[in-house]
Amino acid sequence: xxxxxxxxxxxxxxxxxxxxxxxxxxxxxxxxxxxxxxxxxxxxxxxxxxxxxxxxxxxxxxxxxxxxxxxxxxxxxxxxxxxxxxxxxxxxxxxxxxxxxxxxxxxxxxxxxxxxxxxxxxxxxxxxxxxxxxxxxxxxxxxxxxxxxxxxxxxxxxxxxxxxxxxxxxxxxxxxxxxxxxxxxxxxxxxxxxxxxxxxxxxxxxxxxxxxxxxxxxxxxxxxxxxxxxxxxxxxxxxxxxxxxxxxxxxxxxxxxxxxxxxxxxxxxxxxxxxxxxxxxxxxxxxxxxxxxxxxxxxxxxxxxxxxxxxxxxxxxxxxxxxxxx
Numbered sequence: 458x459x460x461x462x463x464x465x466x467x468x469x470x471x472x473x474x475x476x477x478x479x480x481x482x483x484x485x486x487x488x489x490x491x492x493x494x495x496x497x498x499x500x501x502x503x504x505x506x507x508x509x510x511x512x513x514x515x516x517x518x519x520x521x522x523x524x525x526x527x528x529x530x531x532x533x534x535x536x537x538x539x540x541x542x543x544x545x546x547x548x549x550x551x552x553x554x555x556x557x558x559x560x561x562x563x564x565x566x567x568x569x570x571x572x573x574x575x576x577x578x579x580x581x582x583x584x585x586x587x588x589x590x591x592x593x594x595x596x597x598x599x600x601x602x603x604x605x606x607x608x609x610x611x612x613x614x615x616x617x618x619x620x621x622x623x624x625x626x627x628x629x630x631x632x633x634x635x636x637x638x639x640x641x642x643x644x645x646x647x648x649x650x651x652x653x654x655x656x657x658x659x660x661x662x663x664x665x666x667x668x669x670x671x672x673x674x675x676x677x678x679x680x681x682x683x684x685x686x687x688x689x690x691x692x693x694x695x696x697x698x699x700x701x702x703x704x705x706x707x708x709x710x711x712x713x714x715x716x717x718x719x720x721x722x723x724x725x726x727x728x729x730x731x732x733x734x735x736x737x738x739x740x741x742x743x744x745x746x747x748x749x750x751x752x753x754x755x756x757x758x759x760x761x762x763x764x765x766x767x768x769x770x771x772x773x774x775x776x777x778x779x780x781x782x783x
Contacts (some may be wrong), residue, residue, distance in 0.1 A: 459611040461563045465593060465650055466619035468568035470717035471667070473577055474742035475617050476564065480581045482746060483558045557661050558746070561614050567591050567602075568620070593620045593646035594638065603653045613657045615749070617665045618647045623682040636681045643685035648692065660704040663749040666693040668709045670762050673769035674777045686711075690755070697754050706752040710745045712736055713762040734761045 462479060466472045563585040566574045571590035578586040589605070591598035621643045624635040647666060658664075671679060672686035690709045697707035715736045741758050748756035757763050769777050 459563055459609065460560050460614050461565055461587075461611045462558070462561045462615040462617070463565045463567065463613060463650075463654060464617045464619060465567040465646075466621060466667070467566040467577065468570050468573040469619065471715060471738045471742060472568070472617075472619050474738045475619065475745070476566065476577060476581070477739070478742040478746055479558060479561070479564065479615070480584050483561050484583070557614055557663070557750070563587060563611070565589055567593065593650065594641045596645075596649070599649045599653055602650075606653065606657055611657060612659055613654050613662060615663045615665070616651065616654050616658070617667070618650050619665075619667045620646055620650075621667060621685075623679060625678055627678055628680045631681070639681045639685050643682070644688050647689055651696070655705075658703075658705050662705045664693075664696070664700075664705065664707040665745055665749055666690075666707065666709050668693065668711045670711050670713045670757065670765060672709075672711060673766055674774075677778070694754055706749065708745065708749045708753050709755045710741070710748075711755055711757045711762075711766065712741050713757075713759065713765070715741060734759060736762075 464472060464475050464479075467476060565587045566577065567589045568574055569590060569592045571588060574586075574588045574590065578584075578588060589602065591602060593599075622638055624631050624639060626635075628636070651664060651666070654664075666689050668689040669683070669686040671683035672690040674683070675687075676683035690711060693707050693709035700707060713736055714733050715738045717738055736758055744758050745756055755766075757766050
């Protein structure tokens with residue numbers, strides 16, 4: 458059975474980083490303790506295994522090995538070196554580092570622009586890709602995707618639902634078309650993609666839903682966007698609980714501002730956004746895949762945004778709304 462990963466919104470800045478991180482992770486490692494621990498996770502004791510992963514020594518080891526491996530692999534790719542030899546070398550140096558992602562033999566890329574997906578795939582000639590030029594704002598795309606999945610019957614080991622859009626402006630000022638586009642991509646498309654892919658997932662499969670710190674509180678001038686992300690975070694948490702018995706984990710990625718095209722557009726419209734901490738999307742993608750391996754339900758990169766997440770839960774709502782104006 459073909460073992461695949463599916464990444465929607467793959468042509469975005471974060472989407473490309475997810476592809477890069479996944480390619481490098483899938484090349485690093487051999488049989489190891491980490492792989493055994495991950496594959497042996499049972500629904501009844503997922504949380505107890507999480508304690509194992511949170512052990513500071515092992516977590517630190519994974520951090521350093523993972524980033525080192527990715528840096529070396531990227532350097533190797535830039536110089537067209539032998540990827541198989543590198544993977545063997547990486548395996549020998551990282552005995553803790555085998556993951557379920559190592560079993561993925563094809564990556565399916567979903568986005569509207571075929572040329573960008575093809576250019577992305579060409580960066581990693583050692584991997585097999587399927588290009589799906591689909592507009593997820595069009596429900597006909599899901600009919601086509603479902604047909605392809607039924608024809609090929611793959612095992613989906615990883616689903617990253619990354620397609621999304623934002624429009625800045627007060628609710629009274631943005632167009633109806635803009636508001637409905639946010640709902641169509643951030644809510645309807647994410648829900649439909651997960652629903653269609655779920656029958657092809659098995660024990661130890663991972664789902665990543667890309668949400669946002671905006672989901673923690675309503676954001677003035679990003680109202681529909683933040684509401685759509687609140688739905689996605691709640692959906693992820695609830696779905697993860699439903700799928701616990703099947704040992705399929707769901708991780709909601711809730712990042713802050715990232716150095717991507719979306720931030721560039723937001724920074725022009727919202728000057729205060731320039732003052733906030735901006736995250737490196739490569740590190741966000743890498744950290745998210747690690748969080749998925751640890752079965753984390755919510756992953757918020759950086760201490761700065763973690764503190765905001767905590768404050769949004771404990772402070773009076775009026776104060777939280779003021780914080781969200783930043």
